[in-house]
Amino acid sequence: MAESTKKLKKPDVKIVLLGDMNVGKTSLLHRYTERKFKDTVSTVGGAFFLKQWGPYNISIWDTAGREQFHGLGSMYCRGAAAVILTYDTTSWQSYVELEDRFLSLTDTANADCIFAIVGNKADLTDSHAQASNPEGEGQEEAEPARLSLSSSSLQRKQVNREDAIALYGRVLHYKGLDEKACLPAESMCFETSAKTGYNVDVLFETMFDLVVPSILKKRNEGENSTVDLEAPSTGKRTKAGCCA
Ligand SMILES: Nc1nc2c(ncn2[C@@H]2O[C@H](COP(=O)(O)OP(=O)(O)OP(=O)(O)O)[C@@H](O)[C@H]2O)c(=O)[nH]1
């Protein structure tokens, strides 16, 4: 969270991580921001990280998956430009929960909110994700990842990519969006590993690029709704525009 505490910058846009407890939301954010996989404690409430992306400030909200914090979810989603729906590839239940418990929390997000479906812990089911250690970072983390390469440590994958793609379609349907007008499922469903770093940068940086138009739109609307007090009045004053 160092970047967020250095200076108090106003975020231009918000991205929210949602999903059941234990799927690895906090670990994904740690991996991206601190370049390592470290011990976590179950999140209480929520926390955010501020990312500078070019000239823009993007806040990424890590929410608590625990049932007792469920009520806070829609508050965190208010005005969100993007939501990352996260499940654990080794847990079918965590996938089911996304639709049962979390999707309705996004009702408060922007109407043109972008969705990504993310299956984390790919290292547990996929030898490629197990071996991956992008950019040679976190060397202290590389060794445990390499040691766990034996195929005996692979677990049964409970949620496949096709399931994620199907869920993406149902999310768009729930939001009343036309699939043809939206970003394609193939590019919005990711399998990641916070442990090895597999696909983590790709996930976050794809989302950052995708929310930029939303920032520009917001700025544009802001400018258009600003009253220029210096500008000469052209029309007649209407009754509604007069405060007397
Ligand atoms: N093998 C593996 N374990 C992971 C991965 N991501 C997270 N974990 C582990 O899963 C557990 C839960 O991770 P968290 O990041 O705390 O999960 P969370 O989704 O933030 O959970 P809540 O804060 O309770 O909602 C921890 O023991 C992590 O070490 C991953 O990619 N691979």
Ligand SMILES: [Mg+2]
């Ligand atoms: Mg957490």
